Amino acid sequence: MDGPYGAPPEDTGEALDLNAGKLTLTFGFGASLFEKDGKARFGLEDRRPEALIDLPHFPGDGLDPGRSGGDLVVQACADDPQVAVHAIRNLARIGFGKVRVRWSQAGFGRTSSTSRAQQTPRNLFGFKDGTNNLKVEDAQLLDQHVWAKADRPEDAWLAGGSYLVARRIRMHIETWDRTSLGEQEGLIGRTKGTGAPLSGGEEFSEPDFARQGKAGKPLIPLDSHVRMAHAGQNQGVRMLRRGYNYTDGSDGVGHLDAGLFFIAFVTDPRSHYVPMQMAMAKGDTLAVEYLKHTGSGLFAVPGGVRPGGFIGDGLFS
Numbered sequence: 634m635d636g637p638y639g640a641p642p643e644d645t646g647e648a649l650d651l652n653a654g655k656l657t658l659t660f661g662f663g664a665s666l667f668e669k670d671g672k673a674r675f676g677l678e679d680r681r682p683e684a685l686i687d688l689p690h691f692p693g694d695g696l697d698p699g700r701s702g703g704d705l706v707v708q709a710c711a712d713d714p715q716v717a718v719h720a721i722r723n724l725a726r727i728g729f730g731k732v733r734v735r736w737s738q739a740g741f742g743r744t745s746s747t748s749r750a751q752q753t754p755r756n757l758f759g760f761k762d763g764t765n766n767l768k769v770e771d772a773q774l775l776d777q778h779v780w781a782k783a784d785r786p787e788d789a790w791l792a793g794g795s796y797l798v799a800r801r802i803r804m805h806i807e808t809w810d811r812t813s814l815g816e817q818e819g820l821i822g823r824t825k826g827t828g829a830p831l832s833g834g835e836e837f838s839e840p841d842f843a844r845q846g847k848a849g850k851p852l853i854p855l856d857s858h859v860r861m862a863h864a865g866q867n868q869g870v871r872m873l874r875r876g877y878n879y880t881d882g883s884d885g886v887g888h889l890d891a892g893l894f895f896i897a898f899v900t901d902p903r904s905h906y907v908p909m910q911m912a913m914a915k916g917d918t919l920a921v922e923y924l925k926h927t928g929s930g931l932f933a934v935p936g937g938v939r940p941g942g943f944i945g946d947g948l949f950s
Contacts (some may be wrong), residue, residue: 745768
């Protein structure tokens with residue numbers, strides 16, 4: 634370690650013997666950075682994008698105000714969690730006196746694939762998650778559904794960026810584990826083993842929502858997660874999901890506090906998140922009976938940094 638012996642070290646040191654672990658950092662700005670409680674802040678109110686809304690209260694939400702919102706978001710991702718924690722710890726240390734951590738969430742294991750080279754991971758319910766997710770190879774679809782539209786001159790700072798939706802979703806693990814395999818598959822709309830839609834085929838086969846079984850009922854139930862979340866049921870909108878599993882110990886009655894830290898990037902949350910989430914909160918039995926949204930945030934993520942620039946330089950210049 635370098636630096637004066639009588640002063641705190643310039644680095645906290647827990648990652649000294651580790652490599653970079655493919656560390657990436659993503660930064661974004663919340664609505665409260667621009668204005669809060671109806672009052673302007675930092676002279677930025679005219680540069681708040683119209684799509685940077687306050688997310689509505691969805692049916693069934695049990696949001697903890699201490700786990701929601703925020704002026705800034707910093708997402709650190711790495712192959713080694715200690716590298717990610719080191720990055721966040723040192724940013725918070727450097728910013729002491731100017732910023733403070735409002736809330737944080739550690740996650741592990743992807744809950745969706747983002748490339749066709751990746752195998753589809755599983756969530757804590759044991760099902761493959763993110764089969765129909767957008768992939769990095771889908772450049773045209775990314776342009777349509779992910780990258781933000783900076784059409785107004787005051788939104789130019791957001792060019793090349795996106796909107797990050799974050800939702801901390803607790804899973805009722807113990808209830809789920811007592812549910813039969815048949816009911817679990819009906820709630821999801823896919824087989825638990827292969828991830829194939831219940832209408833038949835393989836994992837990546839397109840679900841046939843019209844196909845009926847012997848009883849004359851759809852093979853993929855009307856209230857299944859796959860049906861409710863499918864682009865065909867949501868005016869064709871899609872999103873790039875990059876969520877993670879989480880576990881935060883147990884609650885006071887011995888139930889796991891565990892679930893999905895949902896993260897998605899969208900071109901406009903008003904069209905590409907809110908309507909879908911509202912429909913699922915009302916009609917997706919999985920969401921109604923087995924999930925509880927306990928944390929929430931929406932942030933505008935600017936485009937990448939150019940040589941000589943800094944994060945969000947277009948916003949602050």
